Amino acid sequence: MKERRLTHFCTKQFYYLALISLTTLSLGPGCRKSTQPDPCEDILSERPPTMVGLLFIDGQTGENILLSKNIDASAIAITVEGTDLPAQQGMIRKDSAAPAYGALVFHIADTKQGAFRYKINIPDVGSATLSYTNMKVKSDNKCNPYYMAVTDLAIEDHPFKPAGIVNRMLFEVTL
Numbered sequence: 001m002k003e004r005r006l007t008h009f010c011t012k013q014f015y016y017l018a019l020i021s022l023t024t025l026s027l028g029p030g031c032r033k034s035t036q037p038d039p040c041e042d043i044l045s046e047r048p049p050t051m052v053g054l055l056f057i058d059g060q061t062g063e064n065i066l067l068s069k070n071i072d073a074s075a076i077a078i079t080v081e082g083t084d085l086p087a088q089q090g091m092i093r094k095d096s097a098a099p100a101y102g103a104l105v106f107h108i109a110d111t112k113q114g115a116f117r118y119k120i121n122i123p124d125v126g127s128a129t130l131s132y133t134n135m136k137v138k139s140d141n142k143c144n145p146y147y148m149a150v151t152d153l154a155i156e157d158h159p160f161k162p163a164g165i166v167n168r169m170l171f172e173v174t175l
Contacts, residue, residue: 040143053103
């Protein structure tokens with residue numbers, strides 16, 4: 001009987017010794033300090049491109065021109081003045097639950113500092129000129145110490161007003 005207890009004790013002890021050894025070997029390399037990787041290494045940008053929405057309103061009827069005249073977004077030319085870039089493509093929001101319902105929505109340049117002008121030409125309706133300024137602003141983010149703030153948004157050749165509080169870049173433009 002004593003021999004059996006001794007064998008059982010030795011087997012149990014060997015089992016715990018193997019378990020402790022495996023745990024030590026697996027946790028040991030994981031606890032070593034290594035050089036910290038650069039947290040900014042693969043970051044291109046932390047925010048999506050800036051978008052502008054323009055609701056074109058008929059000055060006489062008060063209707064949304066893009067919806068009432070069933071204008072196709074591919075027919076609208078959006079060009080950056082002062083550059084030789086090709087015309088940009090926007091989209092007309094047709095989801096009635098969207099805050100920008102009926103608006104022409106497109107991206108604007110927000111990566112360079114300076115003043116920009118976009119000419120929006122709607123066939124058989126008219127045109128409008130969007131202007132704004134990008135200013136370099138210091139941030140507390142060590143990966144992006146500066147960011148571009150879009151300021152002084154204006155429609156130069158027509159009356160306009162901000163449309164709602166959801167998006168500060170959504171404007172009603174009266175043609």
